[in-house]
Amino acid sequence: MSTPTAPGLPPLSEPTAWHTISLTVNGEPVTAQVESRLLLSDFLRTRLGLTGTHTGCEHGVCGACTVLLDDAPVRTCLTLAVQAAGAELRTVEGLTQDGRPLTPVQRAFHEQHGMQCGFCTPGYVMTCTALTERACRPDDDTVADELSGHLCRCTGYQNIRAAVRQALDERYGQQEETS
Ligand code: FES
Ligand code: FES
Known part of the structure; x- marks a missing residue:
């Protein structure tokens, strides 16, 4: 059959x-x-x-x-x-090549110690890159919502949030200064 x-x-x-x-x-x-x-x-x-x-x-x-x-x-x-x-x-390989400087998002993760083992980092960096490419600064709820789709087993998330904040501040200006 x-x-x-x-x-x-x-x-x-x-x-x-x-x-x-x-x-x-x-x-x-x-x-x-x-x-x-x-x-x-x-x-x-x-x-x-x-x-x-x-x-x-x-x-x-x-x-x-x-x-x-x-x-x-x-x-x-x-x-x-x-x-x-x-x-x-x-x-993530396409963000910085040929010895060019880190992007603001990559630099923010480096400066804010937004990684430990680094396994989750490429995903975070790509989502954060998209957040910095919008016409206007995404509001806090939008940022939290998009980051909620990423898990990190190491950092406790505080330094990742600090890195994202630094990248957004550098791209759009600090929220306090623009209001
Ligand atoms: S490997 Fe794709 S979401 Fe976890
Ligand atoms: S830094 Fe290790 S999983 Fe995020």
Whole structure:
């Protein structure tokens, strides 16, 4: 008896479908053949060697795997590589290259000691980078909401919050001074 298959779906024995995707990664054009089921996190880490994007929980809870896809933070463990086709993708490796100075966000994490083991840091840095690229300073509730999607096992969060505050102050001016 043959295996039942939902209408419109290939039989279960069908080989994995492959797709050609083109996207921009850290300013460089990339074209690759990817399986339908390949996660964006695996594509970045194993195909492109961009291991700065960390994988922790691998089911959307910890935020360590966050990158910017068309300027928006996304969790690469919940995103398929094919979904990035045509997009402009930025990883932590793309923030500072070729000996250029740290970005204000990276510098803030360094100066405020916003990391210990550093496992969560790339995800935080990418989300914080997105927060500093808005037209106006995001309010405290928005910042807290976006940071709530990141977990850190080491720092107790105070220094991370201080780093984010420093980066936002540098980008938009201190809140007290602008009111
Ligand atoms: S590894 Fe993606 S959210 Fe934890
Ligand atoms: S610094 Fe270790 S998990 Fe955040």
